[in-house]
Amino acid sequence: MAEQLDTPRRAPLSREKVLQAAVVLADRAGLEALSMRKLAQDLGVVPMALYKHVAHKEELLDGMVDVVVGEIDPPAGGTDWQSAVRQRILSARRALLRHPWAAQVIESRAAPTPAVLAYLDSTIGMFRRGGFSIDLTHHVMHAMGSRILGFSQELFADPPPTDPAVQAAMARELAGRFPYVAELAVAAAHVEDSVVGSGCDDQFEFEFALDLLLDGIAALHRQGWSSTPGG
Known part of the structure; x- marks a missing residue:
């Protein structure tokens, strides 16, 4: 056999x-x-x-978002709210950079997935435990926007043409019609494969804006800011 x-x-x-x-x-x-x-x-x-x-595919996409969000490091313990928030957001950014499609899917969802809601709840909690009023926390979350999740919609997102002659012609036209935009474009540092525009350093620009926001938020917190006059 x-x-x-x-x-x-x-x-x-x-x-x-x-x-x-x-x-x-x-x-x-x-x-x-x-x-x-x-x-x-x-x-x-x-x-x-x-x-x-x-x-269905929409449920698949929701689940994929939750997998990516699950890669974000948990909140750091034993540190101040500003450092903790900064570390968490930069961890979120690293997760999204590992999965370049994820930001597009997150933006396309009609409602936050359970993992995104848990992440947002945790982030709000960091502000609240840091002594923030619910009023200031509300406005902070609006101000931070998608940056909370590690990505941001950039103002200058379209890459320039690669042909040097076309670039030069566009630069001349830009300088004639929009001199300050042209001045800014020329002054920008150049890094290949950037989503911010003609070569700005994505990571630097992200952290610059993040720190600017966090420093401003910290100043408002120290002042006891309220959106209600006299509140």
Whole structure:
């Protein structure tokens, strides 16, 4: 009687495994390549098997956001509120830089996912435990905006053309019509592959704005600021 060969059993599919594979796929090929069919191929299953764990692609995207947010370091203990908030936000930025598609997905969600809500709750808690009034905390969260989650929408986001002749022509036109914009563009430091514009240092600009906000927020906190006159 012929011996039966033992074949390795594939680990059972789980929601966590599906979400992790989706994150890996988006990291590798970009968000536009993500589909339930392609994800099923990567996992070696039929597409219908995925629907036992995620009802549809929107739920898949929500879960992927939660995976990324789960990579953010927990709040630092034994430090002042400003250092703790700064460390947490920079950890969030590192997580989003590891997954360049994540900011786009976070912005596209109709409502925050559970992990995002937990992160925001934790951040609000850092301000409240730091002695902030609920009034100031409310306005601080508005002022910080998406920077709380490690990314920001930049004013000068469109990359310039790479053709030197075209660049020179555009610079001349810009200088003639918008001299201060041209002056700023020429003065900016140049770093390749920046989303901020013609080569500004993304990380420097992010931390500069973050520290500017945190220093201003700290000053308001010291003053006992309130949005209500006499409050």
